[in-house]
Amino acid sequence: MINKKLLKPCDILLFRTTHRSSLQDRLIVWGQKTLYHIPSQARYCHVALVDKDTDLVLEAKWPKIKISTLEADTYKQRDQIEVYRVRGITDEQIETTLNWAHSHVGEYYDVLLLLTGWVDMKHSEICSTYVSKSFKEAGLDIPYGSKNKTMILPDNFGLDTIGLDRIM
Numbered sequence: 001m002i003n004k005k006l007l008k009p010c011d012i013l014l015f016r017t018t019h020r021s022s023l024q025d026r027l028i029v030w031g032q033k034t035l036y037h038i039p040s041q042a043r044y045c046h047v048a049l050v051d052k053d054t055d056l057v058l059e060a061k062w063p064k065i066k067i068s069t070l071e072a073d074t075y076k077q078r079d080q081i082e083v084y085r086v087r088g089i090t091d092e093q094i095e096t097t098l099n100w101a102h103s104h105v106g107e108y109y110d111v112l113l114l115l116t117g118w119v120d121m122k123h124s125e126i127c128s129t130y131v132s133k134s135f136k137e138a139g140l141d142i143p144y145g146s147k148n149k150t151m152i153l154p155d156n157f158g159l160d161t162i163g164l165d166r167i168m
Contacts, residue, residue, distance in 0.1 A: 002081050002168060004070060007054040010094045011167065012131060012142075014157055015046035016080040028154070044154035047128045049101055050083075058101045060130040062109045084157065084164040086135065086142055093138040100137035104130065128152045 002013075017025050025045035048059035048068075056067050086093075107125060125133065132152040135142040143152065143160035157164065 002070070002083055004054060006168060007050050007083065008085065009050055009052045009054065010086060010089060010097050011050040011054075012084040012086070012157060012164065013046075013048040013050065013057060014044045014082045014084060014154060015048075016043050016082060017045050018080050021045065044158050047131045047154050047157055049097075049131050049134060051101075052098060058098075058105065058130075058134075060107075060109055060125045060127040064109060065105050065107045065125060065130060067105060082158075083167040084160075085167050086140060087163055087165055089138075089140070093135075093140060096138035097134045097140070101130070101134040128154045128156065131157070 015025070017029050028045040029043055046059070046061070048057040050056075051058055051067065055069055055071075057070060058067055059065070061068075089097075104125065109126065129152045132142060140163070142163050143156040144163035
């Protein structure tokens, strides 16, 4: 589990698959490697954004975008969570990012984007695209340098060595 005392608003949580990961999580990693040609070190299956109250996270998880606690049963022992922080983010950018993320809570999970990689439904998101669009609203290109701006993948965040610093 992560040290919640070190978390700050707008930190990015990356969920790495392990031998205890669910079949769904393993399929997400397999899909990144196979369908989207992410390098073979692909291992992330989910992305979430730390809220103003650092006990909470904003995430797109089936069936809708929601606010969850870090104590939720889904984040217990089977998940390995890494924390990344946007390099040089300002208080104003944090506020704008979180306001956009909050304004989309309750929207549906974008199954078509997940399955096709290019059909982006209005008012629906997948986890990694939701987090990326939140930062884009504040003028930040996170993850930096992603070629496909429609389909941002969890591993795109792990591969960003320019805009993100790993905290834990």
